Amino acid sequence: MSALNPYRPGLFVSLEGIDGAGKSTQLQTVVGVLQAAHRQVLLTREPGGTEIGEKIRELLLHQSMRAATEALLMFAARQEHVLCVIEPALLGGTDVVCDRFTAATLAYQGGGKGIPVERLQALARWVHPGLCPDCIFLIDVPPEVAAQRLAQTRRRDRFEQESVDFFARVRANYLQQAAGAPEKWCVIDGTQAPSEVQKDITNHLNKVLQEFDAK
Ligand SMILES: Nc1ncnc2c1ncn2[C@@H]1O[C@H](COP(=O)(O)OP(=O)(O)O)[C@@H](O)[C@H]1O
Ligand SMILES: [Mg+2]
Numbered sequence: 001m002s003a004l005n006p007y008r009p010g011l012f013v014s015l016e017g018i019d020g021a022g023k024s025t026q027l028q029t030v031v032g033v034l035q036a037a038h039r040q041v042l043l044t045r046e047p048g049g050t051e052i053g054e055k056i057r058e059l060l061l062h063q064s065m066r067a068a069t070e071a072l073l074m075f076a077a078r079q080e081h082v083l084c085v086i087e088p089a090l091l092g093g094t095d096v097v098c099d100r101f102t103a104a105t106l107a108y109q110g111g112g113k114g115i116p117v118e119r120l121q122a123l124a125r126w127v128h129p130g131l132c133p134d135c136i137f138l139i140d141v142p143p144e145v146a147a148q149r150l151a152q153t154r155r156r157d158r159f160e161q162e163s164v165d166f167f168a169r170v171r172a173n174y175l176q177q178a179a180g181a182p183e184k185w186c187v188i189d190g191t192q193a194p195s196e197v198q199k200d201i202t203n204h205l206n207k208v209l210q211e212f213d214a215k
Contacts (some may be wrong), residue, residue, distance in 0.1 A: 010090035011039070011212055012131075013205070014101040016174060017139035018167045019160045020146030021190045022197060023099055026139060029198045030097045033205045042089045045099035046077065050084050053077040061157040067113035074105045075123045082128045101133055103177055108159065111173025112166050135208045137201060138178050139190040143167035 013030055015023040027043060034041045048057040056077040060070060078101075089096050102124050109115045143164045150160055178185035186204045188197055 009093045011095040011135070011209070012086070012090055012098070012133045013095065013135045013137070013208075014098045014103065014133040015137050015139065016100060016103050016107070017137075017190060018141065018143060018146050018170050018174075019156075019162075020150040021139040021141045022194065023139055025194060026137070026197055026201055027097060027099055029201045030137070030205060033202050033209075034095050034097070037209055040094040041097060042085070042094050043097050043099075044081070044085060046081060046101055046104065047074055048077065049081040049086075049098075050077075052080045061159065064158065067109055067115055070113070071105060071109040071115050071120060071123070074109065075127050078102065078105075079127045082131060087131070098133070101136075102128070103136060103174065106177060107170045107173040111176075112162070112170040133184065134212065135205065136178075136185045137204075138174050138185055138187045139197065140171065140175065140187050141190040143171060145191055 011034070013034075015027060015030065017023050031041050031043055046053075047060050048054045056073050059065075060073055060077075065073075086096050086098070102120075105124075106117060106120055110117045110120050146167060147164060150156055175187070178187050186201075188200045188204075190197060192200075
């Protein structure tokens with residue numbers, strides 16, 4: 001059994017970063033690397049990934065609410081997602097690639113909105129004891145860069161409308177999490193051209209795969 005992940009043989013990869021960092025753009029990069037290694041891959045996202053989870057996502061993205069309610073709904077959606085989708089896939093040998101996981105709740109509701117981290121960690125221990133991604137990519141960009149990208153694109157949801165200050169706190173929290181567990185996190189410079197971001201992700205993930213297969 002892997003020291004990284006009790007759910008071996010599936011590899012669990014998540015992508016993190018502030019809104020506009022380029023996560024959705026790079027999800028296919030991660031999937032492509034895994035598929036090129038002849039692995040089964042499940043692509044999913046948080047909040048969401050299940051029928052209930054997608055309904056909770058709609059509420060979270062479009063309905064205003066208190067920060068504590070937001071945190072609890074995130075974990076409610078995550079409970080369904082872990083039990084119905086993520087764990088069965090990993091146990092069955094399928095790799096899971098997830099657009100955000102618990103690190104995002106720590107960064108947004110903790111770092112961004114001031115919910116005490118111990119409360120969020122207690123919920124994480126309840127909802128997914130022993131489960132943590134094997135590899136977490138943090139696509140890191142300054143909030144000003146992300147804001148500029150989002151301004152040029154789609155209509156923005158509730159989170160995407162937050163201030164530059166808010167995203168600066170979220171980013172700082174992400175970087176702190178990454179510094180605290182460098183064996184799991186890979187910080188990518190998201191201000192590079194998409195092809196360079198893709199190269200960095202590909203190189204790191206191939207190394208992770210080598211280590212994972214060697215265990
Ligand atoms: N490396 C990049 N350089 C410039 N623009 C990018 C880059 N990556 C993504 N974008 C653009 O920025 C916007 C937000 O990207 P997206 O992948 O949706 O971010 P996220 O999922 O992290 O919110 C999109 O319009 C996307 O085309
Ligand atoms: Mg996205």
